[in-house]
Amino acid sequence: MNAFKKTPFVLAASLAGALSLSSAHAAEVEVLHWWTSGGEARAANVLKELMEAEGYGWQDFAVAGGGGETAMTVLKSRAMSGNPPSAAQIKGPEIQEWGELGLLGELDGVAEAEGWDTLLPPTVADIMRHDGQYVAVPVNVHRVNWLWANPEVLEAAGVAMPTTLDELFAAGEAIREAGYVPLAHGGQAWQDATVFETVLLATAGTDFYRQALVELDPEALGSATMIEALETFKRLRTLMDDDMPGRDWNIATSMVINGDAAMQLMGDWAKGEFTAAGLTAGVDYLCAAAPGTQDAFTFNIDSLAMFRVEGEEREAQQALARLVLEPTFQEAFNKAKGSIPARPDLDMSEFDTCAQRSQEAFRQTAEQGGLVPSMAHGMAVRADVQGALFDVVTNYFNSPDLEAEEAARRMVNAAQAVL
Ligand code: GAL
Numbered sequence: 001m002n003a004f005k006k007t008p009f010v011l012a013a014s015l016a017g018a019l020s021l022s023s024a025h026a027a028e029v030e031v032l033h034w035w036t037s038g039g040e041a042r043a044a045n046v047l048k049e050l051m052e053a054e055g056y057g058w059q060d061f062a063v064a065g066g067g068g069e070t071a072m073t074v075l076k077s078r079a080m081s082g083n084p085p086s087a088a089q090i091k092g093p094e095i096q097e098w099g100e101l102g103l104l105g106e107l108d109g110v111a112e113a114e115g116w117d118t119l120l121p122p123t124v125a126d127i128m129r130h131d132g133q134y135v136a137v138p139v140n141v142h143r144v145n146w147l148w149a150n151p152e153v154l155e156a157a158g159v160a161m162p163t164t165l166d167e168l169f170a171a172g173e174a175i176r177e178a179g180y181v182p183l184a185h186g187g188q189a190w191q192d193a194t195v196f197e198t199v200l201l202a203t204a205g206t207d208f209y210r211q212a213l214v215e216l217d218p219e220a221l222g223s224a225t226m227i228e229a230l231e232t233f234k235r236l237r238t239l240m241d242d243d244m245p246g247r248d249w250n251i252a253t254s255m256v257i258n259g260d261a262a263m264q265l266m267g268d269w270a271k272g273e274f275t276a277a278g279l280t281a282g283v284d285y286l287c288a289a290a291p292g293t294q295d296a297f298t299f300n301i302d303s304l305a306m307f308r309v310e311g312e313e314r315e316a317q318q319a320l321a322r323l324v325l326e327p328t329f330q331e332a333f334n335k336a337k338g339s340i341p342a343r344p345d346l347d348m349s350e351f352d353t354c355a356q357r358s359q360e361a362f363r364q365t366a367e368q369g370g371l372v373p374s375m376a377h378g379m380a381v382r383a384d385v386q387g388a389l390f391d392v393v394t395n396y397f398n399s400p401d402l403e404a405e406e407a408a409r410r411m412v413n414a415a416q417a418v419l
Contacts, residue, residue, distance in 0.1 A: 039272020
């Protein structure tokens, strides 16, 4: 049958379909993000549902790839073709880079109406503004320096949760002897960098971390302390398994969930996977500050930056920004995502014990000076510097013959080349 020859009923039905489609599409947002693992997708869905409940359409622009490198490449090509999405998961100093290109739209109306200036801690609010105007909204605060563990595997190996790097290596040996992978890891540049920055923090403390990975001080980058941290970092390979190259972070988490591996050093998006698997914090899985980093909190704040859009799309975009900081979203999203709310005024009693500890650690370290931005997660330096550091870290970690001294030298060069 000719596809165009439709009965009046079919025609009317498809017309109605087209009409309702076009009205649903009239005010909609397209949102780019990389929340594609089990826990992340559950979290992202909260925002989609809240937007739809207010009558707005949601165009999901999910680009898989932990750490968001692929998502950022796709975003750049969309923006270059003059067709950016309404909002995108852009974080830290990179928000300034997009702002400087003149591509971001402001949210000052929503921010004022909702009192963002009083709701948000200054550390968080500052990141969201470009040229004094809000151009992004924070969805959460992730802590990066966590250790996750399967208590049954620890017990089978007769070890407790390690609190220092020495204890981690000792426990690792016992776990290996008991027949398990001590440390689940995925060999991808951003995961290598995540573990590296945590080891650096444990080895050298927060002041040194800042000098090296935030201020890019060549003396710190090339120092004996850096060389020691690099060596310890590489030694962690002895706790990992041979199948790690290319493995996604959530697959590494599932090794801990399934009891194939004992532990994982990863930010608390890993908790989203434990939660999605129906597990209970403190019972079915354990969380602790990464060994040697008890007094520090490496923060990674996810945010949605808003592109300059007009008309109904802008209306929908402003609604999105408003919803993101409302308690309903902050609570539901962060419970699924593993993070804590971006606004500190919410009741945390319904959150799991790891989230409660994270919030307490955030408050304490903010007071005592232990709060540091994550280099691996785009909070410390601009994207070009981050990329150059990733290259050094991952090449060093994956090249048996590359010495720590040489890697430290390359780090100095990498930071200088892009300054
Ligand atoms: C981080 C991001 C988190 C999580 C993680 C793994 O950079 O902030 O939200 O998605 O990557 O993809």
